Amino acid sequence: MELATTLKGHTVWNAVREVGINPNYWYPVAWANDLKPGEIMPVVIWQQAIAIYRDQAGKLHALEDACPHKGIALHKGEVQGANLVCAYHGWALNGDGKLVDIPYLPPNQKLPCAQAHSYPIQEKYNIIWIFPGNSSLAEHCHPPDVPEFADPDWLMVPIPGHFQAHFSICNENTMDVFHGFLHKELQGWFDPLLMSLREGQGKVCADYQVSYRGNLSKFLGLSEQGNQVTTKTVSIQYRYPHYHSSLEGVSSLYLMRLPVGPSLTRSFSLLFVKIRLPQWFLGMLRPLLVPVIWHWFLKKFLDQDKEMIESEQQTYLANPQRRYVEINPAIIALQRVIVKQYEQYMQQSNQQGNNGHPDSSAIATDQAQLI
Ligand code: FES
Ligand SMILES: [Fe+2]
Structure with a gap:
């Protein structure tokens, strides 16, 4: 369903800070190596x-x-x-x-x-x-597809994330392209525009237009010259419970979410970047480039996000009755999906006599719609 992209005030539904997960999905728990x-x-x-x-x-x-x-x-x-x-x-x-x-x-x-x-x-x-839910449903569901993983043209940077916050707060940070302000010193993006927004069963897809400038943008292939402004489209797809966001063939980020508890969330992300270097040279540089990109660039972004996310959680816990205002309809849509997934799971569990294993045919249908 296509949704309006107008930015207008909504009261944040605090129930979203208290919901549990729908366990009938594959969740990441560790790096295999x-x-x-x-x-x-x-x-x-x-x-x-x-x-x-x-x-x-x-x-x-x-x-x-x-x-x-x-x-x-x-x-x-x-x-x-x-x-x-x-x-x-x-x-x-x-x-x-x-x-x-x-x-x-x-x-x-x-x-x-x-x-x-x-x-x-x-x-x-x-x-x-x-797969922490009903085991009989595991084969009907799969971890997200990551086609770039096997493609040597992409440089893959694994990114670990650890946040003292509810997973809804972390997920909103990923969907929220309007917080480029936070990263302004790091040559982040600016002038964001929400171009289109769609919501479906268990998913939210948003396209934003953003602008870049600076040497970092040039290195990542975003602009020809460091001082030029380049405008690109960022497409963000949230398919409960994970994310994929892509930047017009320049980068692709898969963010796999692990809700640990009501105020602890981890993530296992894979960032793929197209570095404009010859294949043989990239192959040689790969072991060096990955830690450099992580420590000198991505970690700085992530640390800034972490500080905001954890501050939001602490303020929420200090006064859960306080109401907040959001103007990005993509965030409101995301909250709806998170709450619906939990409610749907609870409803199915109750129909199964509270045994935690909801009706398999109902969930299998949901999974099919998500894929
Ligand atoms: S063997 Fe595990 S508690 Fe005794
Ligand atoms: Fe950020």
């Missing part, structure tokens, strides 16, 4: 503690981070072959969370029936993904 065979890592998706481990054969597994014996966090244990062995009494669970050994149980005795919940897990684009 940070987890070697035999290693375990604790992760959290919306207050669900999960132990992920890579077995000795390199296969990934995800189990609830609680031993079925006494609840000890499983990530404190160790990997033995394909199993995760609890640190306390050495009970061994396989990748499905099934108890397969108790080291002190006499050989003629049967294992008790005990199990840790397991989650669908996969790795793609050097990111580890978990």
